[in-house]
Amino acid sequence: MGGGDNALLPVAPVFLKSLRDHVYGLVRDAILSGRLKSGEKLNERHLAGQLGISTTPLKEALRVLEAEGLVRPEPRRGIYVTFNAGQAEEMMLARAAIESMIARQAAKRVKDEDVAVMRELIVEMRTGLETVDVLQFIALNERFHNVIHEASGCGYLRRLQGGQSIYTHAARLSVLSEERERFLAVEEHEAIANAIVDRDPDLAERLMRDHVIRSGEKHLVRVSQA
Amino acid sequence: MGGGDNALLPVAPVFLKSLRDHVYGLVRDAILSGRLKSGEKLNERHLAGQLGISTTPLKEALRVLEAEGLVRPEPRRGIYVTFNAGQAEEMMLARAAIESMIARQAAKRVKDEDVAVMRELIVEMRTGLETVDVLQFIALNERFHNVIHEASGCGYLRRLQGGQSIYTHAARLSVLSEERERFLAVEEHEAIANAIVDRDPDLAERLMRDHVIRSGEKHLVRVSQA
DNA sequence: GGTTTTAAATTGATATATCAAATTTCAGGT
DNA sequence: ACCTGAAATTTGATATATCAATTTAAAACC
Numbered sequence: 001m002g003g004g005d006n007a008l009l010p011v012a013p014v015f016l017k018s019l020r021d022h023v024y025g026l027v028r029d030a031i032l033s034g035r036l037k038s039g040e041k042l043n044e045r046h047l048a049g050q051l052g053i054s055t056t057p058l059k060e061a062l063r064v065l066e067a068e069g070l071v072r073p074e075p076r077r078g079i080y081v082t083f084n085a086g087q088a089e090e091m092m093l094a095r096a097a098i099e100s101m102i103a104r105q106a107a108k109r110v111k112d113e114d115v116a117v118m119r120e121l122i123v124e125m126r127t128g129l130e131t132v133d134v135l136q137f138i139a140l141n142e143r144f145h146n147v148i149h150e151a152s153g154c155g156y157l158r159r160l161q162g163g164q165s166i167y168t169h170a171a172r173l174s175v176l177s178e179e180r181e182r183f184l185a186v187e188e189h190e191a192i193a194n195a196i197v198d199r200d201p202d203l204a205e206r207l208m209r210d211h212v213i214r215s216g217e218k219h220l221v222r223v224s225q226a
Numbered sequence: 227m228g229g230g231d232n233a234l235l236p237v238a239p240v241f242l243k244s245l246r247d248h249v250y251g252l253v254r255d256a257i258l259s260g261r262l263k264s265g266e267k268l269n270e271r272h273l274a275g276q277l278g279i280s281t282t283p284l285k286e287a288l289r290v291l292e293a294e295g296l297v298r299p300e301p302r303r304g305i306y307v308t309f310n311a312g313q314a315e316e317m318m319l320a321r322a323a324i325e326s327m328i329a330r331q332a333a334k335r336v337k338d339e340d341v342a343v344m345r346e347l348i349v350e351m352r353t354g355l356e357t358v359d360v361l362q363f364i365a366l367n368e369r370f371h372n373v374i375h376e377a378s379g380c381g382y383l384r385r386l387q388g389g390q391s392i393y394t395h396a397a398r399l400s401v402l403s404e405e406r407e408r409f410l411a412v413e414e415h416e417a418i419a420n421a422i423v424d425r426d427p428d429l430a431e432r433l434m435r436d437h438v439i440r441s442g443e444k445h446l447v448r449v450s451q452a
Numbered sequence: 453g454g455t456t457t458t459a460a461a462t463t464g465a466t467a468t469a470t471c472a473a474a475t476t477t478c479a480g481g482t
Numbered sequence: 483a484c485c486t487g488a489a490a491t492t493t494g495a496t497a498t499a500t501c502a503a504t505t506t507a508a509a510a511c512c
Contacts, residue, residue, distance in 0.1 A: 018495070020289075044464065054497040056282065059465090063246075063286040067293040069382050075244070076503055078464065090382035093327055097383075101323035156295050156316035157323075244465070270494065280467040285495090303474070304494065 020057035024064055031070050031083050032166055040081045042071065085224060091166045092216035098161040099145075100209035106152035107196045107204040114151040118193045121147060125186045137182055138172050144189055148196065148208075167216075175219045185215065246283035250290055257296050257309050258392055266307045268297065311450060317392050318442035322435045324387040325371075329418060329434035332378035333427040340377040344419045347373060351412045363408055364398050370415055374422065374434075393442075401445045411441065 027047075030036040042062065048055045062079055065071045069091075072082045106114075125140050132140070149158045175181050188211040195204035253273075256262040268288065274281045288305055291297045298308045332340075351366050358366070375384045401407050414437040421430035 020495080043462090045462090055464090056285070056496055056498090059282070060286055060289040063289045064293045067290045069385055073464090076464070077505090087382045090380050093331070093380070094324060094383055094386055097323040097327035098320060101319055105319070154316050154319070156313045157320055159295050160320055246465080269492095271492095281494090282466055282468090299494090 018057070019053060020060045023051060023053065023057055024061035026051070027061055028065060028068075028070065031065070031081055032168075036081050038081050038083050042079045042081065044079075085220070088166060088223075089216075089220055092213070092220065095161060095165045095167060096209045096212035096216065098157055099212050100205045102152045102154050102157050102161070103148055103192060103196065103208035104201040104205040105154050105157075106148045107199055107201040109153050110151045110196050110199065114147060115197050117147050118144070118151075118197065122186075122190050122193050125189060129182055129186060134173065134177055134182075138169070138176055141172065141176065141185060141189075144193075148192075151196070167219075171219055174222050175215055181215065181218065185211075188214075244283070245279060246286045249277060249279065249283055250287035252277070253287055254291060254294075254296065257291070257307055262307050264307050264309050268305045268307065270305075311446070314392060314449075315442075315446055318439070318446065321387060321391045321393060322438035322442065324383055325438050326431045326435035328378045328380050328383050328387070329374055329422065330427040330431040331380050331383075332374045333422045333425055333430040335379055336377045336422050336425065340373060341423050343373050344370070344377075344423065348412075348416050348419050351415060355408060355412060360399065360403055360408075364395070364402055367398065367402065367411060367415075370419075374418075377422070393445075397445050400448050401441055407441065407444065411437075414440075 027036070027042075036042075044055050044058060044062075048058045051058070062071060066073060066079070069087070070081070070083055071079050073079045121140065121144050125137070125144065128137055128140055152158075176185065188207065192204060192207045192211060195207055253262070253268075262268075270281050270284060270288075274284045277284070288297060292299060292305070295313070296307070296309055297305050299305045347366065347370050351363070351370065354363055354366055378384070402411065414433065418430060418433045418437060421433055
């Protein structure tokens with residue numbers, strides 16, 4: 001049964017959201033971090049017992065993971081982890097595709113108040129290069145992407161992107177720990193902001209796509225080295 | 227409780243795949259076709275009873291629908307249908323984003339044997355304009371997109387696109403019933419094929435995106451009129 | 453000893469029961 | 483009549499039990 005016997009610890013008796021969402025996060029993180037390896041079979045009873053819960057919320061969590069493509073059910077046989085470097089890259093490409101579509105829509109629909117916020121954020125990020133720490137810089141980073149999401153008015157695309165992304169807070173932490181990456185991020189963000197402010201959907205889409213792919217490849221290289 | 231009392235009929239005692247997948251398809255189609263309206267609350271026990279099944283497979287199906295953004299759970303209150311014209315358009319945009327990313331990758335990785343198949347298919351589609359019926363034309367259409375998917379080598383993106391798409395066989399049937407649409411489809415497919423054959427990722431991506439959006443808008447207009 | 457057959461164990465799929473939060477109902481008070 | 487709050491009801495969340503397909507074990511047979 002592989003080396004996954006202690007890849008997951010029992011859930012604490014206190015949890016914020018519902019049990020199934022909590023478990024979903026646990027299993028998902030275990031897969032993405034490699035503690036549950038590709039090809040490994042997930043035994044529902046085992047896993048539920050290990051987590052100290054019943055199979056009902058676990059089954060729901062596994063269903064979502066299947067929809068996200070992290071596990072694959074063999075009919076009447078069981079559920080297997082399917083995640084490797086190639087899929088990680090494709091997930092990054094999916095994020096690039098969706099995020100750039102959002103940027104495109106934002107460039108079409110952006111309102112004057114959004115423009116003001118974006119300009120302000122760009123200034124903050126640029127000055128932040130020298131004044132704030134990495135965590136604060138990441139916060140600015142996420143606020144920037146959020147402003148674009150808001151401006152696009154695309155609630156569905158936004159949710160879709162959040163679900164399939166392997167970009168967690170931790171992943172950003174890894175890439176933006178390099179000073180050069182922080183500098184590049186500001187440069188690219190500024191170019192994207194300008195394209196949106198200029199109402200240039202084609203340019204905004206292209207710049208966003210290249211930005212996500214470039215920083216994404218950087219991240220993939222990092223995790224593959226570790 | 228809304229007009230949804232007979233929006234879903236009990237599942238037949240025989241079904242191909244698992245019960246949960248079957249139920250997932252039923253509920254999903256009911257939402258996309260409008261038989262289950264946006265804002266309607268889904269009562270798990272009611273719905274399970276109506277379908278003649280237990281709540282376990284239904285809960286799993288609802289979880290997948292949530293991941294796809296067709297229903298939204300209110301914490302500790304229930305699950306509500308969320309689907310409207312705006313979201314339908316965003317789903318189409320998501321398909322455009324992912325499909326165009328696939329086309330981009332295909333243009334990077336396409337092999338000579340793929341090129342041969344694509345050229346052949348283009349010829350078939352062009353002659354098919356005059357010789358085959360709509361169903362056969364749609365089959366050619368789907369084969370063309372499949373060849374691009376194969377050439378891209380992007381299994382994850384491909385699965386992702388299939389899951390979120392509202393483009394079913396029926397939707398294609400609607401759009402391609404117009405002769406002008408079939409003509410346009412061939413024109414656009416040929417341009418896309420040429421871009422991929424020429425190993426031009428930027429062009430392939432743009433043409434595919436525009437193709438999906440244009441025909442998608444066409445479909446959305448049609449369903450909104452009906 | 454090796455192959456086939458059959459019985460036991462495993463396990464995902466489904467059904468049912470229990471629990472607790474949230475809503476509704478209704479009695480009691482002003 | 484109109485609040486107020488407690489009891490009953492509803493219902494999603496969770497747990498447990500049952501079922502059937504699959505795999506494994508073992509026994510029977512050649």
